[in-house]
Amino acid sequence: xxxxxxxxxxxxxxxxxxxxxxxxxxxxxxxxxxxxxxxxxxxxxxxxxxxxxxxxxxxxxxxxxxxxxxxxxxxxxxxxxxxxxxxxxxxxxxxxxxxxxxxxxxxxxxxxxxxxxxxxxxxxxxxxxxxxxxxxxxxxxxxxxxxxxxxxxxxxxxxxxxxxxxxxxxxxxxxxxxxxxxxxxxxxxxxxxxxxxxxxxxxxxxxxxxxxxxxxxxxx
Numbered sequence: 001x002x003x004x005x006x007x008x009x010x011x012x013x014x015x016x017x018x019x020x021x022x023x024x025x026x027x028x029x030x031x032x033x034x035x036x037x038x039x040x041x042x043x044x045x046x047x048x049x050x051x052x053x054x055x056x057x058x059x060x061x062x063x064x065x066x067x068x069x070x071x072x073x074x075x076x077x078x079x080x081x082x083x084x085x086x087x088x089x090x091x092x093x094x095x096x097x098x099x100x101x102x103x104x105x106x107x108x109x110x111x112x113x114x115x116x117x118x119x120x121x122x123x124x125x126x127x128x129x130x131x132x133x134x135x136x137x138x139x140x141x142x143x144x145x146x147x148x149x150x151x152x153x154x155x156x157x158x159x160x161x162x163x164x165x166x167x168x169x170x171x172x173x174x175x176x177x178x179x180x181x182x183x184x185x186x187x188x189x190x191x192x193x194x195x196x197x198x199x200x201x202x203x204x205x206x207x208x209x210x211x212x213x214x215x216x217x218x219x220x
Contacts, residue, residue, distance in 0.1 A: 009131075014133040015079075016127055016128075017128025018083055018128055020120060020123060021083075021121050022090035025091040026090070026092070027113050030110070034184065034190035034192070036190075036191065037191060038162075042057060068141075071148060072147075075143055077135075078133050079134040125202045126205035126209060129206065130206055138161075142158040142199070154203055159195065170183055170187050173186055
């Protein structure tokens with residue numbers, strides 16, 4: 001009976017975590033102070049590769065999915081596919097709803113949205129990572145490096161992977177012929193804050209909230 005309850009709790013945590021992450025990205029978009037590190041990379045790739053963004057997004061995630069399947073299949077589960085097929089729609093709905101409520105946000109409001117977005121996305125990520133029913137294809141990279149390959153603690157590995165994504169995104173964006181002054185559109189203050197603080201914040205919520213909620217210790 002306890003096993004059934006625990007599995008039910010894991011499923012609920014996984015679903016809640018993905019939904020919370022999707023909502024937070026909508027809040028992040030309203031802030032318009034730079035995209036998250038992975039989206040920064042995607043923006044750079046989109047500028048370089050002449051195919052539709054939706055198709056490119058699927059291709060990149062399939063490549064990362066193959067990496068996880070080869071390196072550690074344990075990270076692939078229901079949350080992985082919910083991320084792939086559901087997150088975008090919830091994010092779009094959240095952003096459109098917020099735009100109706102706050103059609104012209106001032107800079108202070110955008111800063112508040114940025115802070116809320118970062119905290120909420122880290123909380124949601126901690127929930128579905130600890131639930132251990134799969135993670136997003138990008139999250140899996142840092143988890144494999146920390147838990148499987150033992151390269152270091154997750155929060156430090158995550159900072160490194162986020163910074164690499166931001167750097168590559170900016171380089172590709174410039175190589176595609178964009179001006180240096182347009183860089184803040186893909187790597188603004190929100191991107192830098194997220195790159196440095198997302199890993200430690202996820203680690204904090206894992207230890208203080210998600211693991212006690214589940215009643216076990218996670219690999220992350």
